[in-house]
Amino acid sequence: MRINLSIFAIIIISCTQATINNNKDDFQPNDIIKNYNAVEVGLDILFQEKINIINRKKIGLVTNHSGVDKYGKPNYLKFIDQKNIDLKIIFSPEHGLFGEGAAGQKLEYNQIENMPKIVSLYGKNKKPNLKDLKEIDLIIYDVQDVGARFYTYITTLGYIMEAAAKTNIKVIILDRPNPINGNIIEGPVLNIQNQSFVGYYPIPIRYGLTMGELAKMIIGEKWIKQSPDLLVVPMKNWSRKMWYDETGLNWTKPSPNIPDINTALIYPGMCLLEATNINEGRGTEKPFKRFGAPWINNRTLTAKLNEKNLPGVEFKAVTYIPKDISGVAINPKYKNQICNGVEIIVKDRNRYQSVKTGIAIISQIASDYPNLFEISEKRMKKLWGINDLSIFKNINNNAIDRSSIKDFLALSKKYYIYN
Known part of the structure; x- marks a missing residue:
């Protein structure tokens, strides 16, 4: 099937074409994982064990090119393949559904043949239009993050959860690894007066949580204005000490400038x-x-x-x-x-x-x-x-106040899903 995808940058409008095949019989998987103890992400677990929770549902999917199963198959193709699931709309974060946008590039999509409506949450609006949520029963969030506070996918998560709460829609997080492991925490905890799209929560720069754990913490600590009903579909075989290359999963760069x-x-x-x-x-x-x-x-x-x-x-x-x-x-x-x-x-x-x-x-x-x-x-x-930016001006002082990090660590442990 042929797709005409229009990408609108801030000033220059450019068009590109891509080809997507939604026939599962034609799908060619990546190298199949040989390690039977390899990590299985939330997407895999959903389809293997929990498909009943989304049967006969009208779904809004928040994802991008990183939302693939252990064989490399995109999540939206898996949903399209299911006769009892109605994938109504896809929301894409910064960099677009296909990872085609550079940092800061605004994207918008025309209708794509045999695909649901695609809405960029890094275009004219960074928050979902409530009108787009009227026809759906639940929102599924499935995006690979990098574990850094200013990586904007976690802000999009917050915006999605706030919108879901307003419209009484359940949110399901399909969990994925923190690629730089879940044991190391670095940097100051954000002062909420500095809240922005690149820093939406009072967390350290490197916060040591998976997306599912962070979502639980966001709701538990009331960091957003309204909280939806949340379900996290956890991974199997992941532990906090793991780096991504120890998971047995193929690496998909989460954004254009994070190639490895x-x-x-x-x-x-x-x-x-x-x-x-x-x-x-x-x-x-x-x-x-x-x-x-x-x-x-x-x-x-x-x-x-x-x-x-x-x-x-x-x-x-x-x-x-x-x-x-x-x-x-x-x-x-x-x-x-x-x-x-x-x-x-x-x-x-x-x-x-x-x-x-x-x-x-x-x-x-x-x-x-x-x-x-x-x-x-x-x-x-x-x-x-x-x-306080004095740390950047004093060549002899690069020590960060550890007290806020210790407090965050103690608080965040309540929301751990994995050992």
Whole structure:
């Protein structure tokens, strides 16, 4: 079947075509998981054991390209295949249903043949229109997250739950792994006065929960205005100590600039560079793994960072040229300019502290280039989560107050689904 998909960017309208086959007999699975103890995600469990809870229901599905089963089959095709299920509408978060949108790119969809209506929640509106919920009985949320507070999929989750509560619609979360494990928590807890689309809940930057656990905590702690009836379909065989590459599941990049697990690990600290005039690797094949600017002496900076002996990481001097990459990077910082940069090489991911590393990088550049380095305090407060930004200006202090993290850890344990 042929699909005409119209993608509307903020200024430029571009059209692309994609082909989707909704015939299960023609579906070609990814490499079948050989490990019988491999993790089974909520989507697998729903269809294997709990299909009765959605039989004869009119469904709204919140998902994107990451919502696949253990064989790589998209969830919406699985729902379409079921005669007793009526998939009425699909809502897509930032980056679109097919992962085709770059960061910040606004998307809208025309009607696609033999598919339900598709509504972008990163277009004209970030919240679902209540009119779109009138004909559905329940909402199913199935999106792979990365475990960082400013990754916008978790804000979309909150908006969906608020809308569901207003319309008395049940929400089902099909749980998926936290790819950077559930044992490590980093960064300050967001002060609610800095609430935004990139920080909607009072949680640390790296919060150590699955999407299902976070949803339970959001409702339990009353972090949204109204709460719906919630059901989490948990995974099987997942534990908090697991990294994604230990699950037996195939990796599907959750967004265009998170191509692999190492990038997901580095992201919670390096995304802070988005509030500065340092290129964070966007526009290259290694987003967030490298950073730089034309005016940096990268060899000197590399030496200083290595002298800090930060846990689990080494640094290497590199040069690169950020470029526009369709569907991945639009107008990256210093586009088409030579950037003198540094590459992050994680040597021990169990010791590596992403947020601490990000602070060390920013504070070192701020110290070395006081007349060239720029930071948007408004933007940084949204990402960092609190108003005190002094940590980025003091080269000798990259310690984060642990008391709020300890409080969050104690609170969040009430909502754990997995050991």
